[in-house]
Amino acid sequence: MTIRSSTKLSDAIHLLAYIRYFKGDDLSSEAIAKSIETSPVVVRRLMSQLSHAGLLITTRGKAQPELTIPEDQLTLLAIQQAVDPHPILTVDRKTNPKCPVGGHIQTILTDHYQEVEAAAKKQMAAITLADIMTDLHEANRKDELK
Amino acid sequence: MTIRSSTKLSDAIHLLAYIRYFKGDDLSSEAIAKSIETSPVVVRRLMSQLSHAGLLITTRGKAQPELTIPEDQLTLLAIQQAVDPHPILTVDRKTNPKCPVGGHIQTILTDHYQEVEAAAKKQMAAITLADIMTDLHEANRKDELK
DNA sequence: CTACTTGTAACTTTTAAAGTTACAAAAAGG
């Protein structure tokens, strides 16, 4: 059994950053897709997940998505939970229950993986879209000087 | 682009715990495979990775693998680095370089992902095979009482 | 009414993990 670690979080942050960076401009799924270099459907799917999670307001037929909360309150953790809520580490679920090791390792690993997960989540909760926007504006400011 | 999050770390810890739990007994890849419920080749592949990383001593034709370091010095981080050295979060590498957002988001996300990675690694370095063995022995002690 | 746009379902493609087959090479016991 395998679970893929996707680029959904990456693309979702990209999408949200785009919405904020180009607010007032063309915010259609088509325009955003060109920046992410993917298809508009992928963008709409991500936006759909974000709006279902209550992080974004979208309207059918209207290319004007809007954040529901301030940038500095929108954490990477919230975005990840919305678009890609998979645990970081995966426990093998197919071990021999009759073996003293195979019969207990799953529970034991689940507990310890939880600790790792918690550490990662704590850090993801400490990074917000505002941080990303600051970095973005700084990077573009430096570009201008060249 | 996608990267799979595998059960390799899980299986590698299982394997190492098995070796310690059943030391002196049958430690063939066949026996271990039965506990993990996989094929002996998968077990040998993991053992090969662990021995190349200097964590395990294996000998051709001899079913007696041994740890190179004490249980309490063998961390989950070291095991993970040996068998599945993938970052936790993946940055989308295919974004539009000509876009102010797409052109910078990769570098920015890489930096922030690094922080999350570091937090997870710190926690993985705090958990050792000795912890797993303690949990295992306790779980089996409780089983006996039933 | 027309031209866009979003929201989704259903489908295909892609790709890395996991599993399989096969066999060389070393070990161990006679």
Added chain:
DNA sequence: CCTTTTTGTAACTTTAAAAGTTACAAGTAG
């Protein structure tokens, strides 16, 4: 030595989830 058992690996197939695609209903806006 010879036989049996085992590890080490290469090469291949299978599997499953992400990513991409097609299609279209359902809104928006003039």
